[in-house]
Amino acid sequence: MLFAWVALFWSVTAEAQVVSTTGGEVVFTSHVPLHTFSGVSNTLKGNINFTDSSVDFYVDLASLETGIGKRDKDMRTTLQTSKYPFAEFFGKLSQPVDLNSSSRQQVQVKGKFSLHGITKDIVVQGSLIKEKSGWKLEAAWSLNLSDYNIKPPKLLIVKVDEKQEITIRAVLTSDSK
Amino acid sequence: MNLDTKFGRLSSKMMVFLSLLTLVTPLVFGQMKRERSVEIAPELFLAASVITLPSTTQLPASNMNFTIQHAFGPVSDGLEGLFGLDASSNIRFGFDYGLTDNLSIGIGRSRFDKVYDLRAKMKLMTVGTEASPTVISVFGNIGVDSQDNDLEFADRASSHLSVLVGHALTEKITLQVSPAWSHFNLAKSNIVFGGGVEREASDILTLGFATRYIITGQVSVLAEFIPVIGTRSDGSENAFSLGVDLEAGGHVFQMFLTSTQWIVPQYVASKSRDNFFDGDFGFGFNIHRVF
Numbered sequence: 001m002l003f004a005w006v007a008l009f010w011s012v013t014a015e016a017q018v019v020s021t022t023g024g025e026v027v028f029t030s031h032v033p034l035h036t037f038s039g040v041s042n043t044l045k046g047n048i049n050f051t052d053s054s055v056d057f058y059v060d061l062a063s064l065e066t067g068i069g070k071r072d073k074d075m076r077t078t079l080q081t082s083k084y085p086f087a088e089f090f091g092k093l094s095q096p097v098d099l100n101s102s103s104r105q106q107v108q109v110k111g112k113f114s115l116h117g118i119t120k121d122i123v124v125q126g127s128l129i130k131e132k133s134g135w136k137l138e139a140a141w142s143l144n145l146s147d148y149n150i151k152p153p154k155l156l157i158v159k160v161d162e163k164q165e166i167t168i169r170a171v172l173t174s175d176s177k
Numbered sequence: 178m179n180l181d182t183k184f185g186r187l188s189s190k191m192m193v194f195l196s197l198l199t200l201v202t203p204l205v206f207g208q209m210k211r212e213r214s215v216e217i218a219p220e221l222f223l224a225a226s227v228i229t230l231p232s233t234t235q236l237p238a239s240n241m242n243f244t245i246q247h248a249f250g251p252v253s254d255g256l257e258g259l260f261g262l263d264a265s266s267n268i269r270f271g272f273d274y275g276l277t278d279n280l281s282i283g284i285g286r287s288r289f290d291k292v293y294d295l296r297a298k299m300k301l302m303t304v305g306t307e308a309s310p311t312v313i314s315v316f317g318n319i320g321v322d323s324q325d326n327d328l329e330f331a332d333r334a335s336s337h338l339s340v341l342v343g344h345a346l347t348e349k350i351t352l353q354v355s356p357a358w359s360h361f362n363l364a365k366s367n368i369v370f371g372g373g374v375e376r377e378a379s380d381i382l383t384l385g386f387a388t389r390y391i392i393t394g395q396v397s398v399l400a401e402f403i404p405v406i407g408t409r410s411d412g413s414e415n416a417f418s419l420g421v422d423l424e425a426g427g428h429v430f431q432m433f434l435t436s437t438q439w440i441v442p443q444y445v446a447s448k449s450r451d452n453f454f455d456g457d458f459g460f461g462f463n464i465h466r467v468f
Contacts, residue, residue: 020209043214060214069237069275070427070467076217077394086211 017099017174019135020047026059026087031161039064039075044170046089048095048135055109057168058088078150088114089124093176097128104129109139118148126168134173141166150174208355216310217380218303218310220352223397223464224429225273225281225298227387228418229437229445230355230401233343236275241468246273248461249440250453251276252267261459269440273298282302291323294441300339308348310448314341320441333389336441339385348391355385359443375411381446382406395424399433410447417453420461431463 024044030037035125041064047096063133066072076082093109098105105128113122126139145152145162182294222232225242236242246464258264263458271285271294279300286293294317300328305311323334339357348354364379387401397424404415436458451457 045209045214047209054208055207058209058211060212062217063215067239068427068467069240073220073422074427081217085213088211090208140264 017050018047019050019172021045021137021170021172023173024057024059024137024168024172026064027167027169028060028064029165029167031163032159037147038072039066039072041158044168046170046172048093048137048172049098050093053093053096054090055111056085056090060085061087067093082169084115084117087113089122094123099130102130111141115143115148116150120147131171134171137168137170137172139168189446193274193385195435200305209355214250216307218307219345219348221310221312221345221353222387223390223422223424224397224431224463225463226432226463227353227389227399227401227419227430228404228435228463229416229440229442230353230387231296231298231316231339231341231442232387233300233314233341233353235279235314236273236281236467238275238278240275242273242281242283243466243468244269244273246440246461246463248435248440249459250438251457251459252434253456264459267438267440275348285441287444289439290444291356292320292441292444293323294318294320297307300383305344307387309345311344312407314343315339316341317322318442328363329440335359335361335441335443337441337446350391351389351421353385355383357383357385357442357446359446361443361447369412377447378408381409381443383446389422397422403449405446412450413447414449414452416445416449417458418461419453427467429463431465433461433463434458 008087022045023042024046026040026041026044041059042058043063044057048055060075061079062085066074066075089111091109094108097107107126107128108123110123112119122141124139124141126137129136142163142165145164152162217440220234222234223236224232225236226232227416229396238340247266249260249266250258252260254261254264256400267287267289269285269287271283273281273283275281275332281298282350283296296464298316300312300314301309303312303371312441317338320335334376338355339355340356343351343353362375365377367377383403383405385401385403391396399420400418402415405413414436416437418433418435420431422429422431436451436453437445437460439445
């Protein structure tokens with residue numbers, strides 16, 4: 001009996017099919033009248049556990065770069081990155097993924113997204129493709145800054161649009177640390 | 178109670194524990210440990226200059242900074258002269274560009290003496306802790322007087338070299354010390370109104386001090402003092418400035434009272450003639466805009 005439980009525990013932990021990344025890309029796009037700018041980070045970390053369908057991603061918000069140092073600093077101030085350093089998602093795949101298919105699979109994840117100290121339930125649509133290099137993930141959604149108690153910053157007198165478009169891209173492998 | 182029964186109860190408890198462990202383990206192991214991927218050192222000063230003194234703040238790579246610096250006449254002119262705004266004022270406008278995160282170059286032009294200046298700043302190192310870093314940089318510039326006169330080009334040139342040592346003393350207080358050498362190829366002699374001659378020094382050593390006190394995330398108080406060490410130009414005084422800077426929408430606005438209308442550092446060292454503490458100071462402002 002004891003052996004059976006040990007075997008079950010081992011099967012859950014050691015044989016979990018987990019793929020992960022430490023260098024995924026996060027892009028946010030902001031709009032102001034007559035102008036659009038993006039911020040990029042290549043330090044997205046996360047994993048997908050195909051055994052229990054859990055999905056866990058986070059990015060250090062201070063790593064986002066818009067191409068203008070002063071704007072990056074303003075952004076860090078607005079997001080209070082020293083107090084709330086991460087944007088993070090933890091949830092579950094809504095449906096199982098066919099681990100043997102090499103065609104693009106549309107996936108949906110439901111879970112909790114945390115930003116600026118506020119956590120919201122969200123649903124994100126994305127896709128997964130199994131390639132030689134690993135599982136290629138793409139997902140996109142949009143968020144409203146006010147939902148996360150973030151006051152949209154002003155560029156001069158022009159206010160940044162409250163709606164932000166978020167895109168993530170990553171290749172997840174079973175050997176990422 | 179026999180041993181078999183005891184063992185049976187123990188075994189049952191262990192099964193329950195293992196069952197819970199089996200259920201809980203994926204949840205515990207599922208969420209990754211959060212780790213910072215970058216460290217952002219606090220900015221010692223908001224802009225590339227404290228007021229007239231170059232600061233340790235470095236322009237990031239591929240960023241361009243446009244600066245307008247303005248120093249009006251003496252506040253002691255009173256209401257009749259609108260507290261110095263009617264008097265002759267010095268204006269410098271300039272561009273700086275970040276070649277790398279640690280090296281920037283710039284060019285500017287000042288109204289007084291029609292001075293063009295080429296300048297460069299390089300961050301050499303950052304030491305200390307993330308919360309209390311010390312930044313060491315070098316700054317140099319070459320100035321050229323472009324007034325319409327008979328001077329040879331070499332006689333129009335001046336230069337300045339300084340070491341900038343900035344330190345975040347606390348989360349709110351920044352200090353900077355800047356030993357500097359200023360040089361004029363031609364040390365001019367000026368006939369003083371009422372008789373006599375004043376000679377300008379060719380080589381001037383200064384030891385600049387600056388501080389910033391952060392009031393809020395966007396507003397700070399600034400002060401700088403630039404005493405001359407040793408030989409100095411006749412009639413010159415040590416420059417002192419006191420101001421506030423305000424960060425808003427990608428701009429840094431600096432408003433200050435200063436005892437010098439000169440803006441290029443070697444001219445500040447040589448030609449400042451007023452004493453702040455005698456009430457001889459004027460209003461000025463700088464605007465820095467990063468593109």
